[in-house]
Amino acid sequence: MKASSQHxxxxxxxxxIDLQLRRNQRLIADIEAxxxxxAARQNLLxxxxxxxxxxxxxxxxxxxxxxxxxxxxxVEGRIEKDQVRIQQSSxxxxxxxxxxxLQSLLKRKGELEEAEIVLLDRVQLLNEKLSVIQIERxxxxxxxAVLENEQTAGLAKLNSGQQLLRENRAxxxxxxxxxLAEHYEKLFAxxxxxxxxxxxxxxxxxxTLSGDSLxxxxxxxxxxxxxxxxxxxxxxx
Ligand SMILES: [Zn+2]
Numbered sequence: 001m002k003a004s005s006q007h008x009x010x011x012x013x014x015x016x017i018d019l020q021l022r023r024n025q026r027l028i029a030d031i032e033a034x035x036x037x038x039a040a041r042q043n044l045l046x047x048x049x050x051x052x053x054x055x056x057x058x059x060x061x062x063x064x065x066x067x068x069x070x071x072x073x074x075v076e077g078r079i080e081k082d083q084v085r086i087q088q089s090s091x092x093x094x095x096x097x098x099x100x101x102l103q104s105l106l107k108r109k110g111e112l113e114e115a116e117i118v119l120l121d122r123v124q125l126l127n128e129k130l131s132v133i134q135i136e137r138x139x140x141x142x143x144x145a146v147l148e149n150e151q152t153a154g155l156a157k158l159n160s161g162q163q164l165l166r167e168n169r170a171x172x173x174x175x176x177x178x179x180l181a182e183h184y185e186k187l188f189a190x191x192x193x194x195x196x197x198x199x200x201x202x203x204x205x206x207x208t209l210s211g212d213s214l215x216x217x218x219x220x221x222x223x224x225x226x227x228x229x230x231x232x233x234x235x236x237x
Contacts, residue, residue, distance in 0.1 A: 001179065001180065001183060001224065001225045002223055002224055002225075003180055003223065003224065003225045004223060005222065005223070007175075007176055007177070007180055008225070008234075008236045008237075009236065010172050010175050010176055011176070011180070011184055011194045011234055011236065012194050012196060012236045013168075013172055014169060014172040014173065014176075014184060014194070015184075015188065015193040015194035015204075015234075017165050017168055017169045017172065018169065018188055018193070019193065020165055021162060021165050021166070021169070024158050024161060024162055024165070025162075027158055028155060028158050028159070028162075031151055031154045031155055031158070032155070034147075034151050036147050037144070037147045037148060037151055040140065040143055040144040040147050041144060043140050044137070044140045044141065044144055047133060047136055047137050047140055048137075050133050051130070051133050051134070051137065054126055054129055054130050054133060055130070057126055058123065058126045058127070058130065061119060061122055061123050061126060062123070064119055065116065065119045065120070065123065068112055068115055068116045068119060069116065071112055072109065072112045072113065072116065075105055075108050075109045075112060076109065078105055079102065079105045079106065079109065082098050082101060082102045082105065083102070085098055086098050086099065086102070180225075183225075184234070187232070187233075187234065192231065192232045192233055193233050193234075194233055194234040194235075194236060195228055195231070195233040195234070195235055195236070196235075196236050197209075197217065197226075197235045197236065197237045200214065202228040202230060202231060202233060202235055204228060204231050204233035204235075205228060205230050205231035205233065207228070207230040207231065209228065209229060209230070212229060213228065213229025213230060214229075216229060217229075217235055217237070222237065
């Protein structure tokens, strides 16, 4: 097929554009899949679950603490009453009975106070745990935002690059004769490109031409398309 050297250079440019378009398309797919973004989202999800779990534990503990406080107030109220009654009573037997009750109330009061201290310690520990999770959460959110911004910016850059490449591709195709353009498209659809012959090497496949392939290329006039005997690429000399 006839092709001026200018057309042959255009074919070479066209195939470079197509290779770049394919490479970029793979990069776009990778960025869209966004393994890092997915991992960051997963980490944030785990953090949310931890946060919820600690908050639930804290709520339950606060409830337990309020109950303990109420119990303590009741016991303290009864102690006060008993003390007043002991002072007002004149029956030795009643006083003895109330003193016994007072003893067990004081014991109960001590137990409740101890339980309250244990609960307060647990609340403090959980509050510390909560603030660690919240700090971690802020960091994870920031990291995710950075990754999402990078993803968006990366995609925008690649997509505008693709747009430019497609425009250049269309321009190259218009500069070719319809026959050459069709020939190129057919070959490219089969995965066959255009190579530059440097020395005896086809840069589309990297093979050194020899024997019949070399003779065939050498016997092809410069204004006609030569093909690589190894990979079938159009060879631009
Ligand atoms: Zn080749």
